Structures are given as C-alpha cells and as structure tokens.
Amino acid sequence: MKKKFFPGTLFKDSHFIASTATPDRMGDIIEQSGWVLDNYKKNPVILWQHRSSEPIGRANNIQVTERGLEVQIEFMPEDVNPTAARIEKMVKEGFLNAVSVGFDPIEYTERDTDSWSYHFTKQELLEISIVTVPANAEALVVARSFDPNPEDFLQPVNSSISPRRKNLLGLRKKQLFNLGLRGVGR
Numbered sequence: 539m540k541k542k543f544f545p546g547t548l549f550k551d552s553h554f555i556a557s558t559a560t561p562d563r564m565g566d567i568i569e570q571s572g573w574v575l576d577n578y579k580k581n582p583v584i585l586w587q588h589r590s591s592e593p594i595g596r597a598n599n600i601q602v603t604e605r606g607l608e609v610q611i612e613f614m615p616e617d618v619n620p621t622a623a624r625i626e627k628m629v630k631e632g633f634l635n636a637v638s639v640g641f642d643p644i645e646y647t648e649r650d651t652d653s654w655s656y657h658f659t660k661q662e663l664l665e666i667s668i669v670t671v672p673a674n675a676e677a678l679v680v681a682r683s684f685d686p687n688p689e690d691f692l693q694p695v696n697s698s699i700s701p702r703r704k705n706l707l708g709l710r711k712k713q714l715f716n717l718g719l720r721g722v723g724r
Contacts, residue, residue, distance in 0.1 A: 551598055551610040552629050553680050554637045556666050558606035562673040565655030570602050572660040574644065584611050585667040586625060588640055594622035597666060606676070607639070609666060625668055635679045636672040640665040 561567050582597035595613040602608075616623035628634040645660035672678075 551612045553610050555605055555680055556607045556609045556637050556677055557639050558676040560676050565653045568658045570606050573602055573607055574662040578663040583665050585665050587669055588667045594625050636669050637677050638667050638669045638672045
C-alpha cells in the first residue's frame with residue numbers, strides 16, 4: 539500500500555522537498571518531470587552527506603508533485619545504526635533541515651559556458667542524502683517526524699474516568715491509544 543503525504547498530521551517519517559526546478563547554487567536547473575525513479579524505488583537509500591558507506595534510512599514514498607521531488611524519510615532505528623538515530627534527532631529538533639540528490643544525468647544542455655551550469659531534462663535518481671548545506675536552497679524539510687507518547691494523549695482521558703468505570707469499560711492504555719490514532723498519517 540502506497541503511503542500518502544499528510545502535512546501537519548502525525549506520522550513517523552520526515553517529509554522533504556528533495557529537488558525543485560529553481561537554479562541551484564551552481565546555476566544548474568533540474569526539470570522535475572525528468573526524474574527517472576524506477577531503479578531508486580527498488581533500493582530507496584538515504585545517505586548521510588552523500589557518503590555511500592553511511593546509509594541512515596530509506597525513502598518510504600517518493601514522487602514528483604507540483605512542488606518538486608517529494609520524499610518521506612524513515613530513519614534506521616538506534617539499535618541498527620546509532621548515527622542514524624542521532625541524525626534523526628537533529629532533524630526532529632530542527633538542527634538539520636536539508637537534503638540533496640545524487641543523480642546520473644541522461645539528457646541535458648549547457649546553460650552558461652562561463653559558469654559551467656547545466657539544464658538537466660532527464661536524470662536517474664541514485665540517492666538522497668541528509669546534508670548540512672544543500673546545492674538546492676529549496677531542498678528542505680516541510681514536516682518533521684513526530685513519535686507521540688501515548689501518555690500525553692491519555693492523561694486527560696485517564697483523569698476524567700474513575701478507576702471503576704475504566705475497569706467496567708475495559709479501557710486499557712493500548713486500546714485507547716490505538717483507537718485515538720488509528721489510520722492517522724498513513
């Protein structure tokens with residue numbers, strides 16, 4: 539089942555605009571309709587700073603929209619990759635906000651011979667990286683991951699129901715949590 543983007547709702551993945559058609563810092567333009575994503579979707583790797591030896595997550599959903607190339611990133615859990623968990627925390631806390639694409643040019647023209655910039659009209663996506671400074675200034679986070687604590691949602695419910703009524707109704711924390719958040723953000 540393909541996930542959909544729900545900006546502003548609860549979801550565990552962080553949502554980024556990975557590429558736009560705006561000229562980047564080198565003067566290059568990447569046509570968003572020219573993205574070839576088939577092979578990337580088979581191995582949707584997310585790297586740290588374009589280092590192939592440092593995978594930190596995967597793209598759960600990637601698509602070209604009117605805003606550009608959009609992606610939801612799921613970071614590796616801490617027990618699999620402590621560095622990924624550290625980077626995820628920096629993204630969640632707003633210390634890291636940017637991504638960058640690594641691609642193989644298929645069709646392009648030279649834009650300006652003096653600056654060596656190009657207009658890419660067809661390109662195969664190879665990887666997406668969380669980076670400190672992106673080439674495309676618009677390649678930024680648009681929604682941060684949110685991992686809700688069930689206790690935060692249950693406190694008002696727990697305080698308003700007497701212990702006897704909770705037992706009679708069979709309301710357990712897990713049931714309340716599942717009922718309150720079922721289907722949100724997926």
